[in-house]
Amino acid sequence: MTEKIYSYRxxxxxxxxxxxxxxxxxGNLLIKDVHHFEQMTTFNRSTNISERIVHSKGSGCFVKMKITDPLSDITVAKPFQNAGEEYEGILxxxxxxxxRGTGDHSTVRDPVGTSFKFKTPYGVMDWVFNNTPVFFIRTGGTQFEHFxxxxxxxxxxxxxxxxxxxQFWDYLTLNPESIHQVTYLFGDRGKQVYPYFNAYSGxxxxFxxxxxxxxxxxxxxxxxxxxKNIVNGDEIPIFGPDSNRAHLQSTLEAGKKYSWTCYVQTMTPQQALDFKYNVNDLTKVWSHKEYPLxxxxxxxxxxxxxxxxEQVEQVAMSPSNLIMDGIEPSNDPVLVARLFSYDDAHRFRFNSPNYDQLPINRPLNTECPYGYKTNNKVDHIPANLTRDGFMSLGASSDKSFISSVDNSIKFPPSAVCPITGKSAPAHSHYVGAKYRADVDTEQKxxxxxxxxxxxxxxxxxxxxSFMEGINEIDIEQATALYEKIYTKEQQERMAxxxxxxxxxxxxxxxxxxIPQYWGLVNKDLGAKIAEGLNVEYEYLPLKEYCESLKTGE
Ligand code: HEM
Known part of the structure; x- marks a missing residue:
């Protein structure tokens, strides 16, 4: 057996x-002692990864996804074609x-970020979801920073x-489309035991x-x-800010397995057009009865x-890693903003575009020529024209990473049409500059x-159209959640x-x-909150509520 030996880096x-x-x-310490300096300098740099600007406090574990029922009738996306295929990943x-050092959900009320990275033979697929199916905002990145x-x-x-x-309540009350998400947040689901949560694309x-x-x-x-929600505080041993992380780690180490079942909810284009709400509106859920799982x-x-x-801090999740042949983003402006934002955040956080070459992020099909080889059967060897940069870890040493495209790189025709934003070359290899008339014929x-x-x-x-203004239908799902789904006891707890x-x-x-905002969901809830905050309460219907915001009174 090979022995483990203390070594230089x-x-x-x-x-x-x-x-x-x-x-x-x-008695003078010597500069030639490279081991000493290696250790001190590495130590100084060992926290040198920027903290995520959001979702900084994270916990993790390894997972595996298994396809049970292919979705080949609705998408050509390769990961969803074959029953039985399995993908290793991290949650x-x-x-x-x-x-980073603040409490997890054992002590803090917040949505649970639930992000998965799956390594498929076709490429990396990330699901950067939350434990609630809706979100606070619906108009994109400008609103996100403000919020x-x-x-x-x-x-x-x-x-x-x-x-x-x-400032917490100022933002929310000035942007009442947030109310559905906040009704989730202050209900029992605002504090959950890891990993007893659902995750939703939102x-x-x-497809x-x-x-x-x-x-x-x-x-x-x-x-x-x-x-499982933390309601009384005795659902897991609470000893401080890391209680949930400790619960997760200790139960997994004791051999406990956790599992989830994955579903899609679907709409045809006609159903989407006839939908009471807007399919691009992130503050709404789709009825399970009308659109079954x-x-x-x-x-x-x-x-x-x-x-x-290496596994939790350095993992780099991105909604853009879910976009592939057969899966296009909708025009939800928040999703579109996220397609840009995360990759930009990673380039900043790792001070390099090469974060995706680290082992935790590296696609299975980008083997490291200097180190590990993967035994997995991969679909293809990826090639593109990006190269070099700080922390370049071998991906650009592949011979296909040359400064111009050659015939060894294949360009497979897209399985889907260009109207969706894909180009569909009628050839499988680079053909050089095209003569315009030939392009016109191809386009036809x-x-x-x-x-x-x-x-x-x-x-x-x-x-x-939802980007401009707010309507009564923007409140009704929050009201239904509060009045029909929460029990009396849960309503009391929420207030x-x-x-x-x-x-x-x-x-x-x-x-x-604040009570007027909650009055939009339920008049009595507003009154109860006014009493609790010891302020005068005047119930305002949505139109008058919006009017009152103009004067700030
Ligand atoms: C315009 C809206 C949004 C913007 C600009 C945004 C931006 C970001 C950024 C910059 C990060 C940190 C990434 C990193 O440094 O690794 C992040 C993390 C995260 N976001 Fe968002 N976000 C938005 C909305 C959402 C929504 C709607 C969801 C859920 C459906 C979500 C779920 C998450 C999760 C789960 C993480 C943590 C990823 C991880 O585990 O590393 N975000 N977001």
């Missing part, structure tokens, strides 16, 4: 006492607003909502099949043992993590092949949680607005 055996630095006859769960900063510490004082919840995706038919899809990942896969945990930094051929129901799809996609949280709000204007 170079891999050469270190044959002296590693805890005693080298010194000369006068990272996180709070949204707090920093997130309001949930973080006050920039003037460095203090959070425990000290003054004014966004709508467009495209071999006949160029579009299906609007949302993905649901449902815990097989049901969700269809099972396609299972996920189970396989192992606890054993290197927090492609037009004939456009997506089925193109006009209906175009109408659905172009409808972003108490809200009063408790909002009680630190120092601004009188915002303090008065």
């Amino acid at each position: 170079s891999g050469n055996a270190f044959t002296k006492n590693p805890l005693v630095p080298e010194y000369d006859a006068c 990272r769960m996180s709070t949204v607003a707090g920093e 997130i900063k309001s949930q973080k510490r006050d920039h003037r004082t460095g203090l959070g909502a425990d000290y003054d919840a004014t 966004h709508t995706l467009k 495209i099949n071999k006949d160029n038919e579009v299906t609007y899809v949302q993905i649901h990942v449902i815990q097989d043992e049901g969700v 269809r099972k396609f896969a299972t996920i189970e945990t396989t192992a606890p993590i054993d290197n927090y930094f 051929g492609l037009k004939a092949n456009q997506v089925k129901d193109h006009e209906t799809v175009a109408k659905v996609d172009s409808n972003l 108490k949680e809200l009063i408790n949280h909002a009680s630190t709000t120092k601004s009188p204007i915002v303090r008065k607005r």
Whole structure:
């Protein structure tokens, strides 16, 4: 058996006492002691990865997905074609607003970030989901920064909502489309035991099949043992900010397996057009009765993590890693903003575009020529024209990474049509600059092949009317959640949680607005909160509520 030997980082055996630095006859430490300096300098840089701007506090474990029921009738996406195919992956769960050292959901009320990275033979597939099927915002990246900063510490004082919840509630009450998500958050689901949560794409995706038919899809990942909320505080041993992480790690180490079943909810383009709400609106759910869940896969945990930094800190999840031949983004502006934002965040966080070459992120089909080889059967060897840069770990040493394209690189025709944004070259290899007339002929051929129901799809996609203003139908799902799904006991608990949280709000204007915001969901809830906050309550229907925002009173 090969022995484990204490070594330099170079891999050469270190044959002296590693805890005693080298010194000369006068007792001076020596610069030639490279082991000593290697250790000190590595230590100084060992936290040198920027903290995620959101979802900083994360925990993780390894998982495996198994396709049980192919989705080949609605998509040509390769990972979903064959029953029985299995993909190894990692699950990272996180709070949204707090920093790396703050509490997990054992002590903090926040959505649970539930992100999966699966290594398929076709490429990496990420599901960067939350435990709630809706979100606070619906108009994109500009709204996101404004919203997130309001949930973080006050920039003037460095203090959070425990000290003054004014900015937290100011944002939410000024943007009442947030109310559905906030009704989830302050209900029992705002604090969950890891990993007894569901995960939802929230966004709508467009699946495209071999006949160029579009299906609007949302993905649901449902815990097989049901969700478990932290209500009384005795659901897991609570000893501090890492209680949930400790629960996850200790139960996995004791051999416990957790599992989920994956479903899609689907709509045809005509159904999407006739939908009461807008398929691009992230603040709405689709009725399960009208759009039933269809099972396609299972996920189970396989192992606890054993290197927090490399597996949880360095994992780089991105919604753009779900976009592939057969899966297009919808026109949900929040999803489109995310397609750009995450990869940009990673380039900043790792100070390099090459974060995707680290082992935890590396596609199976990008072997490291200097180190490990994968035994997995891969679909293809990826080649593109990016290369070099800090932390380049071998991906660009493949001979196909040359500065121009040659005939050894194949260009497979897209399985789906260009109307969806894909190009579909009529050849399988690079053919050099094309003569314009030839391109025109090619385009004509492609037009004939456009997506089925193109006009209906175009109408659905172009409808972003919800971006301007708010309507009564934007509140009704929050009301249904509060009145029909929450029990009386849960409603009571929610009101108490809200009063408790909002009680630190120092601004009188915002303090008065909070019960009016909740009155939009349920008049009595508004009155209860007003009483708890000791402010005057005047119930305002949505139109009058919006009017009142103009004057700030
Ligand atoms: C415009 C809207 C949004 C923007 C700009 C945005 C941006 C970001 C950024 C920059 C990160 C940190 C990435 C990193 O440094 O690794 C992040 C993390 C995350 N976001 Fe978002 N986000 C948005 C909306 C959402 C929504 C709607 C969801 C859920 C459906 C979501 C789920 C997550 C999760 C789960 C993580 C943690 C990923 C991990 O585990 O590393 N985000 N987001």
